Amino acid sequence: MHVMEEVSQRLGRFVADQRDVAASTGPIARQLFDAAAMTLTGGKRLRAQFCHTGWVAAGGEPYAEEAIAVASSLEIFQAAALVHDDLIDHSDTRRGRPAAHRALEIAHRDAGWSGSSEDFGVSGAILLGDLLVAWSDDLLEEAVAGHLHAPLVRAEYGRMRRDVTLGQFLDVAQESAWVTQPEAEHADRALEIASLKSARYSVEQPLIIGAALAGATEDQRSSLREFGHHIGIAFQLRDDVLGVFGDTAETGKPAGDDIREGKRTILVAYTRERLSPDAKDRFDEALGDRDLSTDEVHHIQQEMQTSGALDRVESIIEENATAALGVLATAPLQEGAREDLARLAEAAIHRRA
Known part of the structure; x- marks a missing residue:
């Protein structure tokens, strides 16, 4: 499998357990659990795949119960991060469906409740993200209870959350x-944010958490951390x-979407470096304009290409x-782990979604 x-x-078993907990709270409270x-x-x-592969790379038995549970806890934390991220970015959709705050807004409106549906959606999404963080903690603690390497796993998990x-x-x-x-600092700042916000959290820390659970040596953790950081940067830039x-x-x-949200990514920093002052002013004015037409978005895309930023x-x-891959070639990992990590790296870097 x-x-x-x-x-x-x-995750299905965990959610079923949580539904049992929520059974006595009434239909309105259960709405949060359903969301x-x-x-x-x-x-x-x-993140779960990188966590499990880190576990196997350090000598863990494939598909072991504790490794799958820890990997699953990271997916719950990821869900929390996406709920809050969509709220911060005012994103309307996620995976082709209404973002969590929009779904809650729609539910409020459909129920005919009083007050602002939009405010309800925002408030509900904040609490939803908080609930998911708590669920992530709960499943992690369940997985590592009494485990020999629990202190290091908790420390690395805490580091991931802070970063x-x-x-x-x-x-x-x-x-x-x-x-x-x-202006000369913009690209470096964008890379710093990419490192903290995504590189460590998406690849590096899941690898290290899985490896720590398996009792990885210091050399193994060092190699996985360096490998994970490089792939994580590439992942975020993709x-x-x-x-x-x-x-x-x-x-x-x-x-x-990132243009309308006004994200100051490295693509933006590199594009601005090559624009004339007048063109740069127009570019800056367009960034973050949620009413940009398709043609206006296309024009900015062309500027990013012709400037050489892309x-x-x-x-x-x-x-x-x-x-x-250079780090991976000499990393002291279990047989077969290098191939699995290279495959995951390819999937992370050259994905289309």
């Missing part, structure tokens, strides 16, 4: 603070590219992929 199937089944369960459906389960929260805050702040920063150039049918989000980002992605 594939890791994705094992994790989906484990939480919905966030755990679909997705690529990349992604800090990275998210820096991402939000950068959209306001960038005008006060020297996400930046898809946020501008991705196919809606595959990403589940409108084309050019090619520069693609080059960084490939440089990190090459560096990661």
Whole structure:
């Protein structure tokens, strides 16, 4: 059985247990539990796969119960992060469905409740994300209770949570603070945010958490951390590219969504470096305009291409992929783990959604 199937089944059992807990809370409270369960459906389960592969790479038995449970807890945390991320970014969709805050807004309106449906959706999504973080903690603790390596797993899990929260805050702040920063720093700031917000959280820490659970040596953890960081950077930069150039049918989000949200990614930083002052002013004015037409989004996409920004980002992605495979070639890992990690790296870097 594939890791994705094992994790989906484990999440299903966990959600069933939570529904039992919620059975006596009444239909309104159960609405929050139902919304939480919905966030755990679909997705690529990349964090769970990296976690499980880190476990196997350090000598863990494939599909062991504790490894699948820990990997599943990371998927719950990912769901929490997406709920809050969509709220912060004012995103209307996720995986082709209404984002959590929009779904709650619709439920409020359909029920004919009083007050602002939009405010209810926002408030409900904040609490939904908090509930999912608590669920992630609960499943992790259940998995490592009494485990020999529980202290290190908890420490690495805590580090992941801190890094992604800090990275998210820096991402939000950068959209306001960038005008006060020297232009030469914009690309470096974007890479710093990519590292904290996504690289460590999406690849590096899941690998390390799985390896720590298996009792990895210091050399194994060091190799996995370096490999994971390179792949994580490439993963986030691919996400930046898809946020501008991705196919809606595959990403589940409108084309050019990051442009309308005004995200200050490295694509934006590189594009601005090559624009004339007048063109730069027009570019800056368009970023973050939620009413941009399809033609206006297409014009910005062309500027990113003709400025060479897209090619520069693609080059960084490939440089990190090459560096990661170089680390992998000499990493002291279990037989077969290198092939599995290379396969996951390929899926993370060259994905279309």
